[in-house]
Amino acid sequence: MFEKIETIEGALVYHGNMHNRIYFSEAKEVDLGILVPKMKELAKSKKYEKILSKAPERSMDVLTSNGFTVEAKIPGLYNGTIDGYFLADYVNEDRHIKDEKSLKTITSVKTIALAANKPQTDSHFEMAAELTIRKLTPNDFDQLEDLHKKAYKYHPNQIKDVAYFTHLAALNHEFYGLFEKDQLLVSTILAVHKEEANMEIVDFITHPDYRGQNLSYFLVQHIKEKKVNSWCKTIYTMVRATSYGLNITFSKHGFVLAGTLTNNCMVRDTLESMNVWYYKGF
Incomplete structure (x- = not known):
């Protein structure tokens, strides 16, 4: 399959060797305290270089405290009222180097x-x-x-x-x-x-x-x-x-x-x- 898509702890997760990356999209019922360590462990076990998250404003503190940084922001992404963010954690710092x-x-x-x-x-x-x-x-x-x-x-x-x-x-x-x-x-x-x-x-x-x-x-x-x-x-x-x-x-x-x-x-x-x-x- 082009990329594996599965639900982990209530979040929709895309991952695979094609992009050497995890991309997860948070849902209301997700407990980030459980999900984030699982994403980091998955990245480690698969040797993925980057973890990308799409998340609402309420999740910012948990994600940034776990090493994620904001790369993009969409005002009112969720139901037109709650801002959405794309945050990245570079498991391999070389992945973050810009040519x-x-x-x-x-x-x-x-x-x-x-x-x-x-x-x-x-x-x-x-x-x-x-x-x-x-x-x-x-x-x-x-x-x-x-x-x-x-x-x-x-x-x-x-x-x-x-x-x-x-x-x-x-x-x-x-x-x-x-x-x-x-x-x-x-x-x-x-x-x-x-x-x-x-x-x-x-x-x-x-x-x-x-x-x-x-x-x-x-x-x-x-x-x-x-x-x-x-x-x-x-x-x-x-x-x-x-x-x-x-x-x-x-x-x-x-x-x-x-x-x-x-x-x-x-x-x-x-x-x-x-x-x-x-x-x-x-």
């Missing part, structure tokens, strides 16, 4: 993306008539796996498959795709948290023949229109901090930069820092 060349690129990306920020979508940028967007069903998972195979042709260990999509669907994930006729060109996965009134855009995958056309713009637009101001108060996402295209896309849609997660995950064969962006429709 000078990457730092310059990340700074440049932020500067250009922030300059592109708009509160509304660009009315002059309209989707071509031959393109359609719809929610995917399990019947589409074979085609979704095929899109991953094309996108990660030279990195087969990062291909998500039908079994993994099925597992995500059982964990309240939704899938959307942009099609030209019946061909899936771009896909995205949404992690839905209705009890928190928020949703995470987990990833975008684009057919290699259609890269550079900014087709993900239309999926973001569709998600905003369908989700925000219904039950969802906040949409957030993690984007490669060195990617001009996606950072500019989210900024153009009125997303706000929340912070940067240092050396957070492997993308293809590179350890990447991730910018956190969030959007509120009110």
Whole structure:
């Protein structure tokens, strides 16, 4: 499996050798006094280098006293009223070292993306008539796996498959795709948290023949229109901090930069820092 997902002491925990990292999301019933030592022990036993936590304000004291530091903040992430934080504990301090060349690129990306920020979508940028967007069903998972195979042709260990999509669907994930006729060109996965009134855009995958056309713009637009101001108060996402295209896309849609997660995950064969962006429709 691409990454192991399990519930430990009431928290949803993602971990695996792919990213050499633990990512846990706290729920109301979690006792951090029990959970944090278990996360540290898991990291030690698996030789993971980083532990990332998404947590509400009330958890700050416990996490910071256990060596976690804040990397990003989303105001009102929980039900529109309670601030949410991404905090990291670097089990291996080398994981926290920032490459000078990457730092310059990340700074440049932020500067250009922030300059592109708009509160509304660009009315002059309209989707071509031959393109359609719809929610995917399990019947589409074979085609979704095929899109991953094309996108990660030279990195087969990062291909998500039908079994993994099925597992995500059982964990309240939704899938959307942009099609030209019946061909899936771009896909995205949404992690839905209705009890928190928020949703995470987990990833975008684009057919290699259609890269550079900014087709993900239309999926973001569709998600905003369908989700925000219904039950969802906040949409957030993690984007490669060195990617001009996606950072500019989210900024153009009125997303706000929340912070940067240092050396957070492997993308293809590179350890990447991730910018956190969030959007509120009110």
